[in-house]
Amino acid sequence: MKHEPLTPGVDTRDHLVVIGNGMAGCRAVEELLARDPHRYRVTIFGAEPHVNYNRIMLSPVLAGEKTFEQIVINDADWYAQNAIELVSGDPVVAIDRAARTVTARSGRVTGYDRLLIATGSDPFIIPVPGKDLPGVIGFRDMKDVDHMLAAAERGGDAVVIGGGLLGLEAAHGLSLRGMKVTVLHIMPTLMERQLDEAAGWLLKSALEARGQTILIGADTAEIVGSDAVEGVRLKDGTLIPASLVVMAVGIRPSVALAREAGLAVGRGIQVDDHMVTSDPAILAVGECVEHDGNVYGLVAPLWDMCRALADGLTDAHSGYRGSVTSTKLKVAGLDVFSAGDFSGGDGAEDIVLRDASRGIYKRVVVKDDRIVGAVLYGDTADGNWYFDLLKKGENVADIRDLLIFGQAFASGGAQADPKSAVAALSDDAEICGCNGVTKGKVFACIDGGAHSLDAVRSGCKASASCGSCTGIVETLLALRLGDEVEAGPKTMCKCTSFGHDDVRREIVAQDMRSIPEVMQKLHWSTPDGCSSCRPALNYYLLCALPGIYKDDQQSRFVNERLHANIQKDGTYSVVPRMWGGLTNPRELRAIADVVEKYDAPMVKVTGGQRLDIFGIKREDLPAVWADLNAAGMVSGHAYGKSLRTVKTCVGSEWCRFGTQDSTGLGVKVERMTWGSWMPHKFKIAVSGCPRNCAEATIKDFGVVCVDSGYELSVGGNGGIKVRATDFLCKVATEEEAMHYCAAFIQLYREEARYLERTAPWIERVGVDYVRARIVDDAAGRDALAERFLFSQRFMQDDPWAARVAGADREQHAPMATFTPKQEVLA
Amino acid sequence: MTGEWLDIGWVDEIPLRGSRTVQVTGGDDIAVFRTGEGAVFALADRCPHKGGRLSQGIVHGGAVACPLHNWRIALATGEALGEDKGCTPTVPVKIDAGRVLICRATALKVAA
Ligand code: SRM
Ligand SMILES: Cc1cc2nc3c(=O)[nH]c(=O)nc-3n(C[C@H](O)[C@H](O)[C@H](O)COP(=O)(O)OP(=O)(O)OC[C@H]3O[C@@H](n4cnc5c(N)ncnc54)[C@H](O)[C@@H]3O)c2cc1C
Ligand code: SF4
Ligand code: FES
Numbered sequence: 001m002k003h004e005p006l007t008p009g010v011d012t013r014d015h016l017v018v019i020g021n022g023m024a025g026c027r028a029v030e031e032l033l034a035r036d037p038h039r040y041r042v043t044i045f046g047a048e049p050h051v052n053y054n055r056i057m058l059s060p061v062l063a064g065e066k067t068f069e070q071i072v073i074n075d076a077d078w079y080a081q082n083a084i085e086l087v088s089g090d091p092v093v094a095i096d097r098a099a100r101t102v103t104a105r106s107g108r109v110t111g112y113d114r115l116l117i118a119t120g121s122d123p124f125i126i127p128v129p130g131k132d133l134p135g136v137i138g139f140r141d142m143k144d145v146d147h148m149l150a151a152a153e154r155g156g157d158a159v160v161i162g163g164g165l166l167g168l169e170a171a172h173g174l175s176l177r178g179m180k181v182t183v184l185h186i187m188p189t190l191m192e193r194q195l196d197e198a199a200g201w202l203l204k205s206a207l208e209a210r211g212q213t214i215l216i217g218a219d220t221a222e223i224v225g226s227d228a229v230e231g232v233r234l235k236d237g238t239l240i241p242a243s244l245v246v247m248a249v250g251i252r253p254s255v256a257l258a259r260e261a262g263l264a265v266g267r268g269i270q271v272d273d274h275m276v277t278s279d280p281a282i283l284a285v286g287e288c289v290e291h292d293g294n295v296y297g298l299v300a301p302l303w304d305m306c307r308a309l310a311d312g313l314t315d316a317h318s319g320y321r322g323s324v325t326s327t328k329l330k331v332a333g334l335d336v337f338s339a340g341d342f343s344g345g346d347g348a349e350d351i352v353l354r355d356a357s358r359g360i361y362k363r364v365v366v367k368d369d370r371i372v373g374a375v376l377y378g379d380t381a382d383g384n385w386y387f388d389l390l391k392k393g394e395n396v397a398d399i400r401d402l403l404i405f406g407q408a409f410a411s412g413g414a415q416a417d418p419k420s421a422v423a424a425l426s427d428d429a430e431i432c433g434c435n436g437v438t439k440g441k442v443f444a445c446i447d448g449g450a451h452s453l454d455a456v457r458s459g460c461k462a463s464a465s466c467g468s469c470t471g472i473v474e475t476l477l478a479l480r481l482g483d484e485v486e487a488g489p490k491t492m493c494k495c496t497s498f499g500h501d502d503v504r505r506e507i508v509a510q511d512m513r514s515i516p517e518v519m520q521k522l523h524w525s526t527p528d529g530c531s532s533c534r535p536a537l538n539y540y541l542l543c544a545l546p547g548i549y550k551d552d553q554q555s556r557f558v559n560e561r562l563h564a565n566i567q568k569d570g571t572y573s574v575v576p577r578m579w580g581g582l583t584n585p586r587e588l589r590a591i592a593d594v595v596e597k598y599d600a601p602m603v604k605v606t607g608g609q610r611l612d613i614f615g616i617k618r619e620d621l622p623a624v625w626a627d628l629n630a631a632g633m634v635s636g637h638a639y640g641k642s643l644r645t646v647k648t649c650v651g652s653e654w655c656r657f658g659t660q661d662s663t664g665l666g667v668k669v670e671r672m673t674w675g676s677w678m679p680h681k682f683k684i685a686v687s688g689c690p691r692n693c694a695e696a697t698i699k700d701f702g703v704v705c706v707d708s709g710y711e712l713s714v715g716g717n718g719g720i721k722v723r724a725t726d727f728l729c730k731v732a733t734e735e736e737a738m739h740y741c742a743a744f745i746q747l748y749r750e751e752a753r754y755l756e757r758t759a760p761w762i763e764r765v766g767v768d769y770v771r772a773r774i775v776d777d778a779a780g781r782d783a784l785a786e787r788f789l790f791s792q793r794f795m796q797d798d799p800w801a802a803r804v805a806g807a808d809r810e811q812h813a814p815m816a817t818f819t820p821k822q823e824v825l826a
Numbered sequence: 827m828t829g830e831w832l833d834i835g836w837v838d839e840i841p842l843r844g845s846r847t848v849q850v851t852g853g854d855d856i857a858v859f860r861t862g863e864g865a866v867f868a869l870a871d872r873c874p875h876k877g878g879r880l881s882q883g884i885v886h887g888g889a890v891a892c893p894l895h896n897w898r899i900a901l902a903t904g905e906a907l908g909e910d911k912g913c914t915p916t917v918p919v920k921i922d923a924g925r926v927l928i929c930r931a932t933a934l935k936v937a938a
Contacts, residue, residue, distance in 0.1 A: 348888060555884070816849070
């Protein structure tokens with residue numbers, strides 16, 4: 001046998017040459033040595049001037065938690081003891097497959113019998129102006145870390161482009177080293193490939209609390225600077241100063257060598273199950289390869305690949321079959337874990353646990369009784385357990401109900417029945433962490449007459465803040481009262497145990513600012529809500545935070561997203577505003593032109609005193625609006641939970657019975673109130689005399705003019721269940737009428753439930769309550785009106801004009817157009 | 827790309843929890859959805875109920891609520907959820923280096 005190690009030069013064993021002294025290359029050699037230490041003569045080329053180190057620990061090195069020496073995997077002795085020749089700092093620049101040689105940059109030519117390519121990946125540098133300026137770097141190797149440490153030494157501002165795993169670890173390290181860090185992330189959620197929206201939001205808040213600035217949806221336009229980096233300019237024009245820019249937007253498999261050598265290369269170097277490339281003498285492993293259409297960017301798959309590779313090299317072929325991966329973020333104090341597929345879909349069920357007071361979010365996705373994905377934030381202790389169940393495809397039907405509580409609970413004996421577990425709690429056991437309520441106090445409250453969840457919430461505050469103990473409180477009610485538990489008011493939807501009023505109260509009390517925040521703090525049981533709660537939350541936030549909250553388009557019903565009414569055939573109708581029902585030749589001409597130009601099949605006078613143009617295509621909406629805008633018309637919001645029309649009659653200007661200028665007042669009122677978002681649609685009318693031609697007494701807010709002033713009434717509506725208005729009060733002047741109108745609208749905006757029109761709202765709270773707030777409480781009325789007018793400052797931009805100027809263009813245009821040859825579709 | 831798959835654009839052109847359409851000349855549109863977790867699905871833009879444009883609905887979890895009468899349709903299978911019965915044809919999708927590809931043959935069949 002020719003396997004004894006001999007002195008180099010006369011070694012006759014097959015020569016294995018490895019390109020890449022990184023994690024996969026060296027691991028492959030370790031696996032090979034473990035199987036047969038003498039079979040191959042090994043030479044490793046490394047571009048970096050180092051021995052083999054643990055690349056994933058570069059983050060702790062940057063953060064100052066480790067030194068380079070501590071992350072070395074194989075030191076110089078290892079190479080010596082195993083007679084491996086290490087050629088470091090000298091990258092291979094060419095492969096000659098015919099001659100079976102590699103050439104290094106130094107000119108050195110080395111022959112091989114088997115060649116292993118393990119060149120890893122290169123950071124992707126986004127092709128923006130300034131990308132080559134000194135101070136712009138990737139985050140891949142020790143040289144990059146040295147660069148960052150030197151920059152941090154000088155202090156100042158750093159920008160990290162990319163809010164994925166790598167970018168956040170870089171940002172964390174740099175901010176620990178004293179730099180002021182801004183992270184730019186183009187997507188709406190951090191680490192969107194690993195985390196869902198809820199976990200992404202938690203992560204963002206935690207990083208912001210640590211002093212980092214995180215800009216989401218931030219699109220880099222250029223890197224500015226003359227001799228070195230001075231800042232980053234975003235597409236929206238914002239300039240962020242920086243003396244260091246770290247690009248961490250992704251990696252690209254390093255395949256140039258293989259491609260030049262003519263090997264089959266797709267996204268990576270293509271290999272079979274034994275890591276053999278299209279040339280049987282050449283193998284490849286690690287991030288540079290593409291196996292079965294997949295490329296990987298984490299180490300776990302590399303370990304599997306290296307095992308298959310070493311088996312193949314020692315003629316014990318086993319084969320690599322692809323990997324499922326999991327991710328953990330290595331930022332001290334922030335525990336984030338994700339694994340598998342959590343995109344839901346076909347038959348997948350979400351089990352969600354949220355614990356707002358401890359900042360925990362856990363989500364396990366189960367499909368056909370098997371775990372297919374998991375996202376954990378704040379408590380990742382069970383990550384490996386879930387991952388293990390996932391990889392093994394274990395049936396979890398038996399432990400499903402307790403799965404989310406983790407391994408200890410799901411496999412624990414006595415606690416497995418939640419009811420007996422709750423019954424066994426002592427009277428001092430704290431049930432509600434938010435409000436410090438014990439089991440004894442909850443029982444006392446129930447005994448005192450609180451026979452529903454809602455009554456317990458208002459009686460002793462248990463479950464009133466974040467709701468995570470709702471299940472336990474319900475169990476306590478059942479234990480104490482059996483069948484006598486009363487159902488509480490309806491919850492908002494199936495995603496939450498809270499009703500609308502509770503959610504609104506807590507949004508304000510806890511100063512919540514986004515939909516994911518509400519869902520986390522109030523323990524939503526679904527990851528991103530449903531089509532009932534999303535629009536409601538969006539409205540509640542918009543109402544609570546005028547000018548601050550950024551409207552979420554994806555939480556709006558199509559009509560409000562497209563600012564037009566969808567019709568049964570998928571086209572839209574367009575209703576421009578006609579102030580108080582007045583129009584003029586210019587507007588009429590513009591409407592006529594639009595009807596002709598866009599071939600609208602119908603135009604009709606609506607029941608709200610304006611014109612409705614039917615049959616407009618989604619693509620044509622912005623052009624139609626541009627034409628209407630040009631004639632001075634804006635959106636009529638015929639599509640919105642918002643102010644619709646202000647109907648008027650001719651009034652004192654023309655009518656022989658008119659007592660006041662009802663048309664003029666109607667126009668003024670519409671100018672004041674248009675654009676406002678409301679719980680439901682809102683209609684106003686002003687009639688010039690008690691004959692009431694404008695039907696003011698079936699509107700949400702109606703004014704009937706009389707000789708001595710203006711009679712105001714509220715809560716009317718037509719529709720299926722006609723309700724005439726309740727009289728509110730009589731005022732003497734137009735200014736007062738407007739002021740009361742503003743105050744009333746704001747009270748409705750702040751207190752009604754989403755999709756509750758003024759009529760059912762007033763039936764619920766009583767007209768006396770409304771009178772007390774609007775008529776009797778002068779200071780309260782002023783404050784309401786003032787809040788309304790403040791909020792209107794942010795609402796009265798014509799949404800049509802914004803679209804005409806190019807906002808949300810993608811809402812109107814198809815993503816692609818496909819024109820098959822005529823015969824194919826026929 | 828081979829003729830089997832149609833390259834329709836970048837993944838991030840589809841808003842998260844939103845959708846875009848692919849116009850098929852002479853046929854119905856195809857709706858392409860992206861869930862909150864970034865999974866992409868393509869379906870005929872036609873509700874099994876009365877043909878509503880699913881692309882205009884609210885996307886939540888792995889489903890979309892039809893804008894016309896609020897049926898919920900599972901994105902992965904096209905099946906109506908809950909009490910409602912019906913199914914919208916789906917189109918196979920794959921993502922390659924950030925590009926969205928849909929199956930050409932199915933797209934044709936679904937649009938016709
Ligand atoms: C266009 C119009 C009919 C017309 O051609 O006259 C109309 C059309 C629709 N109405 Fe109406 N309503 C129209 C005036 C009215 C009126 C009359 C009025 O405003 O004086 C009423 C009775 C008054 C009232 O609202 O109290 C009216 C009571 C309703 C109702 C019942 C509301 C209720 O609270 O009971 C609905 C259903 C709903 O909103 O849930 C409704 C819903 C609808 C919807 C939005 C149905 C829908 O969800 O798609 C229709 C949209 C058609 C479209 O795409 O444009 N429409 N609707 C009128 C538009 C007025 C405008 O200029 O904006
Ligand atoms: C900061 C950071 C943190 C990370 N954290 C994690 C984590 O927490 N979990 C996880 O699973 N993964 C993590 N990763 C990813 C992980 O490090 C990689 O998946 C792994 O290193 C890939 O191994 P590889 O051998 O394919 O590539 P590498 O480790 O990059 O090795 C390739 C080597 O080849 C060399 N080379 C390239 N071309 C040539 C040439 N022509 N000649 C000679 N040498 C060449 C390169 O210089 C490099 O040293 C992290 C990566 C980084 C950068
Ligand atoms: S009355 Fe009925 S059919 Fe007529 S517009 Fe109103 S909702 Fe449509
Ligand atoms: S058409 Fe979709 S629900 Fe009726």
